[in-house]
Amino acid sequence: MRLLTPILVASNGHEVIVPPPGLESGVLLRDLDLMALIAAAGTASTTLAVDLDSVEGLNADAAAARFLAVELGVDVVITRRPAVASRVAALGRTALLHVFAFDSTGLARSLEGHPREPGIGTVLSPGPVLDHLPPAEVERLPRPLVAYGFVETAEQAWSLLRCVDSVVVRPGCALDMARDGTPGWYALDKGGRGD
Amino acid sequence: MIRSDPKVRAFHARLLATPCCAALVDHDRLAAALASPVGIVFVLRADGLELRPLVTSVHAAGKLVAVHLDLIDGVRPDRAGVRWLGHAGADAVISSHGQLMPAIRHEGMVAIHRLLLVRRGLLDAALAATSRSGADIVEVLPGVILPEVRALMPSLDVPLLAGGFIRNEAQARAALGAGAVGVTTSAENLWAVDLR
Numbered sequence: 001m002r003l004l005t006p007i008l009v010a011s012n013g014h015e016v017i018v019p020p021p022g023l024e025s026g027v028l029l030r031d032l033d034l035m036a037l038i039a040a041a042g043t044a045s046t047t048l049a050v051d052l053d054s055v056e057g058l059n060a061d062a063a064a065a066r067f068l069a070v071e072l073g074v075d076v077v078i079t080r081r082p083a084v085a086s087r088v089a090a091l092g093r094t095a096l097l098h099v100f101a102f103d104s105t106g107l108a109r110s111l112e113g114h115p116r117e118p119g120i121g122t123v124l125s126p127g128p129v130l131d132h133l134p135p136a137e138v139e140r141l142p143r144p145l146v147a148y149g150f151v152e153t154a155e156q157a158w159s160l161l162r163c164v165d166s167v168v169v170r171p172g173c174a175l176d177m178a179r180d181g182t183p184g185w186y187a188l189d190k191g192g193r194g195d
Numbered sequence: 196m197i198r199s200d201p202k203v204r205a206f207h208a209r210l211l212a213t214p215c216c217a218a219l220v221d222h223d224r225l226a227a228a229l230a231s232p233v234g235i236v237f238v239l240r241a242d243g244l245e246l247r248p249l250v251t252s253v254h255a256a257g258k259l260v261a262v263h264l265d266l267i268d269g270v271r272p273d274r275a276g277v278r279w280l281g282h283a284g285a286d287a288v289i290s291s292h293g294q295l296m297p298a299i300r301h302e303g304m305v306a307i308h309r310l311l312l313v314r315r316g317l318l319d320a321a322l323a324a325t326s327r328s329g330a331d332i333v334e335v336l337p338g339v340i341l342p343e344v345r346a347l348m349p350s351l352d353v354p355l356l357a358g359g360f361i362r363n364e365a366q367a368r369a370a371l372g373a374g375a376v377g378v379t380t381s382a383e384n385l386w387a388v389d390l391r
Binding site: 101102105126149150170 | 218220239240266311312313314315316336337339340343344347358359360362366381
């Protein structure tokens with residue numbers, strides 16, 4: 001199984017994704033249908049993540065979890081459903097429970113359902129909220145932690161990588177991150193990962 | 196464009212006068228909200244079937260009250276639920292259900308539609324839904340990132356509120372600077388701040 005990478009480039013499976021040169025990156029497939037997902041998954045050569053709830057034609061249940069993990073070899077599955085996350089983790093893949101941070105109360109309620117089991121991390125949307133939370137609040141989020149949604153610029157993405165394990169970005173943003181180069185703090189903090 | 200209905204005009208005028216609104220997440224903070232200078236109290240958590248005493252006390256303090264139809268206990272977010280809130284004396288109703296906006300207006304209340312910012316790929320659909328709903332006001336959540344996403348949004352023809360994770364004065368002012376006419380916050384320390 002391939003590991004969660006610090007950068008996940010979002011794709012609907014229809015565009016050619018150019019990996020950001022010099023950076024560890026994978027692909028997040030989202031907003032596509034089941035047939036397109038199967039086609040795209042077959043060509044993946046890096047870490048492959050799927051936003052299960054955004055795949056048309058695929059139910060968010062245990063059967064879908066098995067299909068993604070076993071049949072398609074998906075490394076990381078994002079889902080809003082705790083039971084599905086548990087199933088994915090039981091199959092030896094990384095599960096990320098999708099929690100929504102619209103306000104403090106909603107985030108707390110969303111986290112109440114987190115299984116907090118080994119192999120189940122957290123995807124938080126929208127990602128830039130994490131830049132506004134106190135470190136202690138971020139630390140309480142089950143790891144690995146991924147920022148997903150509205151990460152629009154390389155500057156935002158690098159900033160978020162100070163407190164998360166991975167960011168979901170659009171292809172253009174990923175290339176901007178590569179062009180800007182890895183910040184010095186990142187190379188030090190992450191032991192050179194991404195160099 | 197602000198609807199010519201006197202209640203909507205009054206609500207908007209109150210927002211301009213006191214842009215910071217108290218978001219009430221538990222009854223224990225009601226006294227603090229009533230004692231504060233806020234002009235509008237947003238009730239996010241309460242027993243929706245026992246709202247009238249709460250609404251009466253907010254009105255007695257000279258403030259307006261907006262009730263979150265989707266979050267309060269005991270009331271279903273449907274047309275009958277909207278009628279119930281009108282009967283309880285709410286001045287405004289907040290909901291993520293765009294189809295309820297006409298019913299809220301029909302009951303003589305200000306209709307506030309929540310626009311949830313999840314990710315850019317879903318933004319157009321969310322904006323279209325708010326546009327279709329005919330809301331009087333749109334509340335953007337999480338409001339704390341409004342300054343970062345405002346450039347991605349077209350100008351809306353209704354006033355914007357910003358709510359969610361606004362915990363300090365800088366965040367509140369940034370949201371107002373990004374085009375919000377008001378902020379809703381449960382941070383009591385902000386309720387006394389004059390953000391005009």
